[in-house]
Amino acid sequence: MPHINVMTREISFKVVYCGPGLCGKTTNLRYIHEHWNAGHKGKMIELPTETERTLFFDFAPLDFGEIGGLKTRFQLFTVPGQVFYRETRQLVLKGADGIVFVADSQYPRMDSNEEAYYELKEHLQGLGRTLEDFPLVVQYNKRDLPAVATVEELRELVNKSGVPDFEAVASTGQNVFETFKALVKLVLAELRKKK
Amino acid sequence: MAEQQLVMYEEEFVQIQAVVDRLLRDAMAKVVMLVDMNGQLIAQSGETDHLDVVGLAVLTAGNVAATGGIARILRENGFAIQFHEGEKANIYTFLVSNRLILEVVFDARTSPGLVRLRLKKAGEALAVILEALSRKQNQPGFDLHFEGITDEDIDNLFND
Numbered sequence: 001m002p003h004i005n006v007m008t009r010e011i012s013f014k015v016v017y018c019g020p021g022l023c024g025k026t027t028n029l030r031y032i033h034e035h036w037n038a039g040h041k042g043k044m045i046e047l048p049t050e051t052e053r054t055l056f057f058d059f060a061p062l063d064f065g066e067i068g069g070l071k072t073r074f075q076l077f078t079v080p081g082q083v084f085y086r087e088t089r090q091l092v093l094k095g096a097d098g099i100v101f102v103a104d105s106q107y108p109r110m111d112s113n114e115e116a117y118y119e120l121k122e123h124l125q126g127l128g129r130t131l132e133d134f135p136l137v138v139q140y141n142k143r144d145l146p147a148v149a150t151v152e153e154l155r156e157l158v159n160k161s162g163v164p165d166f167e168a169v170a171s172t173g174q175n176v177f178e179t180f181k182a183l184v185k186l187v188l189a190e191l192r193k194k195k
Numbered sequence: 196m197a198e199q200q201l202v203m204y205e206e207e208f209v210q211i212q213a214v215v216d217r218l219l220r221d222a223m224a225k226v227v228m229l230v231d232m233n234g235q236l237i238a239q240s241g242e243t244d245h246l247d248v249v250g251l252a253v254l255t256a257g258n259v260a261a262t263g264g265i266a267r268i269l270r271e272n273g274f275a276i277q278f279h280e281g282e283k284a285n286i287y288t289f290l291v292s293n294r295l296i297l298e299v300v301f302d303a304r305t306s307p308g309l310v311r312l313r314l315k316k317a318g319e320a321l322a323v324i325l326e327a328l329s330r331k332q333n334q335p336g337f338d339l340h341f342e343g344i345t346d347e348d349i350d351n352l353f354n355d
Contacts, residue, residue, distance in 0.1 A: 003203075003235040003237075004201075004202045004203065005203040006202060006208075008208075038353060042247065042249040042250065043249075043250050045250050057257060059234075059250070059253050059254075061249050061250075067344060067348070067352070075233075075235070075253070088261065091260040091263075092257075094232075094260070095232065181350065184349055185346050185349050188349065192344075
């Protein structure tokens with residue numbers, strides 16, 4: 001749920017990138033933060049382990065300037081992808097206004113994709129929500145690598161609900177902004193729905 | 196599990212800012228911040244000009260969330276107060292009604308005992324304001340103006 005300050009006319013949304021370990025969540029965030037020029041941006045914070053895996057979360061604050069007369073800010077988070085970080089993942093996901101599920105397109109990662117997808121489904125069910133009615137976008141990352149599954153196969157696995165999805169190469173920025181933009185639209189549509 | 200949304204209104208915002216400013220003075224602190232559980236900064240006071248307050252707010256909320264996880268493992272209800280002692284800077288955090296985090300950054304100009312005392316008092320004052328704010332949440336009076344926003348408007352934001 002967005003944080004709203006009536007006096008300063010500010011609204012702030014929380015967006016979380018989740019998905020299996022090393023699927024490219026942090027790479028998405030880094031690319032968006034580095035190339036953000038729609039408004040002011042705060043410092044990006046990364047909390048990695050020695051092996052560059054995210055320990056708790058990464059964070060990037062982005063200002064959009066004014067939307068609908070309100071100063072609008074999106075705070076982007078990633079969660080740690082490894083299975084044993086479930087507890088911290090749940091902490092970061094709490095209060096999310098929108099979620100990007102990043103899948104790793106490589107064949108050997110299909111089990112991890114599926115496991116992460118079901119965990120997300122369970123998390124949303126815990127909130128009384130479903131994959132269909134929550135602002136969610138799916139990204140099939142690492143499309144440039146060999147031995148990747150087809151989009152149809154990936155859809156069958158991690159997008160049964162048919163939410164907007166994108167083929168991406170986060171390391172080069174391909175479809176990174178498109179993914180984020182699609183989520184921003186869903187998040188703002190959700191707010192309009194609540195009115 | 197769904198949390199209640201916190202919408203900040205002018206009347207309560209002014210009251211909250213007054214409590215935060217007073218705590219800064221009374222505790223002789225460097226910085227006082229009020230943050231929600233998602234890391235959104237609600238109010239701040241003190242020497243924040245060269246401080247990444249947004250980052251500090253998010254990490255503080257993450258820290259409180261992680262400590263809450265530790266509490267669950269130990270079958271505690273939670274840890275209302277946390278203290279971090281550094282070489283120059285120290286931090287006290289206090290959970291207000293399990294919804295907001297009141298944080299005081301201080302140095303050798305004051306003492307942990309004094310900060311803790313003032314922090315608890317300020318926390319109690321904030322809990323009262325928060326209660327009033329919760330009662331107000333369902334009242335109309337704030338037009339978000341998001342109805343007129345089209346997908347094209349959002350596309351244009353990204354094209355700038």
